[in-house]
Amino acid sequence: MANFSRYLSLQIILIFLAFACCNHHAAGYGGLRVGFYEQTCPHLEHIVKEISDQVMAVAPSLAGPLLRMHFHDCFVRGCEGSVLLDSPTKQAEKDAIPNLSLRGFQIIDKVKTAVEEACPGVVSCADILATVARDVTAAMKGPYWEVETGRRDGRVSNMTEALFNLLPPFANITTLKQGFLDRGLSVKDLVVLSGGHTIGISHCSSFTDRLYNFTGKGDADPSLDPNYAEKLRMKCPEASPTDNLVEMDPGSVRTFDTSYFTLIAKRRGLFTSDAALLDDEETKAYLVQQALTHGSTFFKDFGESMVNMGKDRSPPGDQGEIRKVCTAVTVIINASKGPNLLSPLGEFGPD
Structure with a gap:
């Protein structure tokens, strides 16, 4: 009986550890939740709000474009920051005709710089964009909502995908x-x-x-x-x-x-x-x-x-990343040169 009890206790412990492991995996690889950065970047919300409020005080006309930027990000490849990437040949999402009127990219960069100083390599650009969209809306006397975070940044930004996936103003x-x-x-x-x-x-x-x-x-x-x-x-x-x-x-x-x-x-x-x-x-x-x-x-x-x-798909952990800067892919997996090849450019074109 004693052996059976020890066996049962061991099984319960193993089940608990497996459950905890799976939950941790889900949270890190696309499982969104409010307070995702509570432990790893506890001042994130304060940093984003402070900069958003400063910008809205002097340039309130950027509220609409910053809110729309989050929409345009989510409607192409999901909410994974692909709209923020630059292309040396002007072939990224931001170069597509529907995105040429977007403004405020420098605000996202400013927030990212501040967040990197506080919590290096922790917060994704996609999460920063989603949080900024909320804060500029609230600053314009709009609603406030709890932003779920835990997204990862994508490595692909394709002008053609933006052209065909963004709903046009003439849509029925x-x-x-x-x-x-x-x-x-x-x-x-x-x-x-x-x-x-x-x-x-x-x-x-x-x-x-x-x-x-x-x-x-x-x-x-x-x-x-x-x-x-x-x-x-x-x-x-x-x-x-x-x-x-x-x-x-x-x-x-x-x-x-x-x-x-x-x-x-x-x-x-x-x-x-x-x-x-x-x-x-x-x-x-x-x-x-x-x-x-x-x-x-x-x-x-x-x-x-x-x-x-904002729940729209984010790249799984083995495909997404946390960018150092929002305009460029940080790490490109390249089998011939190893897994950590730094690159100032993104991957542009189909997967």
């Missing part, structure tokens, strides 16, 4: 729903995250087809409020040689609020993809509810949907 509701479904996101996530257009600006070229040549016959988009369309034509003349800028949420472009939904309900969405939210019963019901209740659940929903989006 079918394309939008399928694009979100492909990334494990719901129809509710689609309409909620579209509310991020409450901050930021756009180039006229992203929507002028709705004003002058919607069907290729020199016509305007009939779904666009005529008065709003006329105001847009004044800001975006058809023959203008320059690509002017227009607020996505006129009047509150630097405040994260719920007026976006009121505008869409009045057929004043800037992009075709905004107007498309009226073409689905579920998305229309949500935006009408938020418009009528002054966004009664929007802030809570936005935080939840951002967490949902």
Whole structure:
């Protein structure tokens, strides 16, 4: 009996050790959780918030681009920082047409430098980008949510992948729903995250087809409020040689609020993809509810949907890394030269 008891105790210990080992492995290799860096970089959140608040105090116009940068990262290869990589031949994600309007990369670099000083080689650029997106949103009087961390940085950044995976401003509701479904996101996530257009600006070229040549016959988009369309034509003349800028949420472009939904309900969405939210019963019901209740659940929903989006796949531990700088791959596995070949460049092109 004594031998059996010792045997049973040993089995319980082995099971516990196996469970602990597996949990540690999951946390390090793609298992996201709040407080992932509590022990290894306890001041991370403070560092990111301090720099984000400083930037927003002097350059609030960067809030929209920094929030959108996280979106664009997650929609190509998952949330693994590939949008941050530079390419010597201009073939990385940031060089794709949909990403040419992104701004604020230097802010991510600034945060990374500060974090590296405090916790060298610990925090991924992907996690920094996700946390900055939250903090600039909160700084614009928007919602605050707990950011799950534990991502690893990817080593591949491909311009073509960005071109084909980022949802364009002219997407219809079918394309939008399928694009979100492909990334494990719901129809509710689609309409909620579209509310991020409450901050930021756009180039006229992203929507002028709705004003002058919607069907290729020199016509305007009939779904666009005529008065709003006329105001847009004044800001975006058809023959203008320059690509002017227009607020996505006129009047509150630097405040994260719920007026976006009121505008869409009045057929004043800037992009075709905004107007498309009226073409689905579920998305229309949500935006009408938020418009009528002054966004009664929007802030809570936005935080939840951002967490949902942030769960998109991260490279497993044997493929991802923790970059030293966010613009360049740190370690490239090369069988002929050994496993730790340092390189100032990333890997660009397909896997």
